[in-house]
Amino acid sequence: AQSVSQHNHHVILSEAASLELGCNYSYGGTVNLFWYVQYPGQHLQLLLKYFSGDPLVKGIKGFEAEFIKSKFSFNLRKPSVQWSDTAEYFCAVNAGQLWNTPLVFGKGTRLSVIA
Amino acid sequence: SQTIHQWPATLVQPVGSPLSLECTVEGTSNPNLYWYRQAAGRGLQLLFYSVGIGQISSEVPQNLSASRPQDRQFILSSKKLLLSDSGFYLCAWSPLSGTVNFEAFFGQGTRLTVV
Numbered sequence: 001a002q003s004v005s006q007h008n009h010h011v012i013l014s015e016a017a018s019l020e021l022g023c024n025y026s027y028g029g030t031v032n033l034f035w036y037v038q039y040p041g042q043h044l045q046l047l048l049k050y051f052s053g054d055p056l057v058k059g060i061k062g063f064e065a066e067f068i069k070s071k072f073s074f075n076l077r078k079p080s081v082q083w084s085d086t087a088e089y090f091c092a093v094n095a096g097q098l099w100n101t102p103l104v105f106g107k108g109t110r111l112s113v114i115a
Numbered sequence: 116s117q118t119i120h121q122w123p124a125t126l127v128q129p130v131g132s133p134l135s136l137e138c139t140v141e142g143t144s145n146p147n148l149y150w151y152r153q154a155a156g157r158g159l160q161l162l163f164y165s166v167g168i169g170q171i172s173s174e175v176p177q178n179l180s181a182s183r184p185q186d187r188q189f190i191l192s193s194k195k196l197l198l199s200d201s202g203f204y205l206c207a208w209s210p211l212s213g214t215v216n217f218e219a220f221f222g223q224g225t226r227l228t229v230v
Contacts, residue, residue: 006158009156032217034218036221043205043221043222043223043224044205044207044221045221046218046220049218090158090159092159092219102147102149102161102164102174102219103149103161103207103209103219104161105151105158105159105160105161106158107156107157107158108156108158108159
């Protein structure tokens with residue numbers, strides 16, 4: 001079974017600082033990888049996803065993530081955060097070649113951006 | 116376009132009372148349906164998923180059950196709520212396989228407080 005580890009529980013950054021949130025998964029086969037974001041009071045939204053191809057994936061709002069297969073990692077990055085990026089971020093994985101396997105999520109990382 | 120409806124948004128129930136949370140999806144056929152529970156610091160825990168009417172897979176044995184009486188309807192139930200059932204419950208859907216590369220779309224969630 002797949003599992004996802006997000007090592008940072010709460011990250012506090014100043015505006016314009018660079019962001020990197022760690023995500024590691026455990027699964028030996030092909031995987032699909034996702035980052036979701038939950039802004040305060042809102043529902044979960046997809047930030048970006050990786051299925052195949054270029055391991056550097058660009059998402060909405062200036063976010064990107066890099067799939068490093070050898071490290072089983074899919075870290076989320078943003079060069080310069082804004083106050084509006086304050087939210088909870090979830091990494092998720094599902095087995096890429098298994099029919100109808102559900103998404104397995106990490107425990108989430110809460111990002112607080114301060115002025 | 117597809118939409119997902121989940122209700123109620125908030126619910127306060129006494130210990131020992133029954134529970135019924137409903138989720139419906141519009142604009143798609145044969146979706147995969149999921150119930151997740153989100154607890155602070157614990158991420159999203161997959162509770163149940165369904166690939167078709169009457170087909171329910173349970174991920175975590177507990178006081179809850181799920182049913183799928185219609186193609187686009189997914190219900191989360193309990194006969195007798197426990198205090199530990201308090202949490203934020205999220206319904207989600209994803210396209211049925213035909214493509215294994217999918218993403219999950221989430222509803223607004225139900226905040227359940229058992230008192």
